[in-house]
Amino acid sequence: MSQEKEKDVRRWDVDTYEAIDTETLEAIPFEYPGSATEVAYIYPEFTSxxxxxxxxxFGELTITYIPRDMLVELKSLKYYLNSFRNVGILQEHVVNRVKEDLVKLLNPVTLTVKADFRPRGGIGTCVQADFHS
Structure with missing residues (x-):
């Protein structure tokens, strides 16, 4: 047997960004526009x-926003976030992609997406992307 270690080429197949299901996202009317209401959703089981x-x-995703006149429907948000499950995407890109998709859907006053990813290789990652109109 050779003393050289063979490069570990094991990997699993991953989905592309096309698997992110933006079509499932739905917006519903917000009955208190202009009220500066802050909405926060915490999704502790995010996976990509x-x-x-x-x-x-694995990580915890927190989405915080001040709606203008639309809210995201929660079941549609859950299905959307679950669609990342097998998508090959950098942790730093996750928050920006979610931010872009939700801003396009909702046109909020402000929106922040924060992700706290569990450590892999001894390093945890915390990433945040902000939108202000």
Whole structure:
């Protein structure tokens, strides 16, 4: 047997960004526009995968926004976030993609997406993307 270690080429198949199901997102009317109401959703079971290894990334996603005249329907948000499950996407890109999709849907006054990913290789990642109109 050779003393050289063979490069570990094991990996799992990953989905592309096309698997992110933006079509499932639905907006519903907000009856108190101009009230400066802050809405926060906490999703403790967010999962995506590393685009290079296919290994899972687990984290808690927090979405905070001040609606203008629309809210996101919660079941549609859950299905949308679940569609990331097998998508190969960098942790730093997750928050920006979610931010862009929700801003397009809702046209909020402000919106922040924060992700706290569990450590892999000893390093945890916390990423935040903000939108202000």
């Amino acid at each position: 995968v590393c685009p290079w290894t296919g290994l899972p990334d």
